[in-house]
Amino acid sequence: MAKPDSLGQFEQLVLTAILTRGEDAYGVSIHSKVEELARPKTVSLGAVYVTLDRLEDKGLVKSWLSDPTPERGGRAKRCYRLEALGERALEESAVTAKRVWDGIAEVWGKEWVKQWSKRWVTE
């Protein structure tokens, strides 16, 4: 079984966006989800395209063109879905992030965890 490369932070965001968008994962929807995940930072659509291309080259995602739609000026969407390798890479990243979170929480305490959890809910 092929071992996935470790992911950069932006790649993690894009893969998470593809995962959460499901069937509706294409340029615009992926970009809006990545912006939501990366807030308060803004993200350019071009950066998302570059990362999608790189992820496709690494074999982590697969893309195909859908049928053209009138709201897009008669243009087709390029839809994306995670490949098995991409799912594994994202899983590994999530586990690592959880370990980082637990490590920090252990040192900085329960109050810090509560404070951040509250901030996430209100943001």
Add this chain to the structure above:
Amino acid sequence: MGNGMRALVGLLLPPACREEVLGDLHERNATLARFCIDAIRTVPHVIASRIRRTADPQLLLLHAIALYLCYYAAAWFEARALLRETWGLARPAIPALLVLLVLLLEDAYAKPGSRSRLQLTRGPLIAFVGVFLAQSLPPKIVLFGGALGLPLTLVLRLFFSPQSTSRQGPV
């Protein structure tokens, strides 16, 4: 005006990603002004990414060395004094870099899928004509260098075809 601007953006985009990028820009932007601003921010990324996907660094290096040596040899035989001038050794690199730039763009803007031998020869021909017109070196050197470099580039491109990513069409 709006359609003209959209057509211009479409021309700037490499054909392999034109369809989806134009559609995304259309969907995101209701007004022409916003479309243009978004396009200015997005298109350079798309072009750079396409160049990265279609360029083979090893083949590019091989091309660069071969072309430099061709123009260097041409300068050696035709005007040896030119090589002894300040930055003389760098001057044969100018036409070589111009040819490489044209080849990079030609590959990035090629339609996806396999290309015929005739299509593979188009890029080098345009590149060498462009180098001749740019007159970056004396005409005799450019001609002699081109005469050496063109067949070499054609052979390299025919034996090591440029990469073409296999993106899928409609399902």
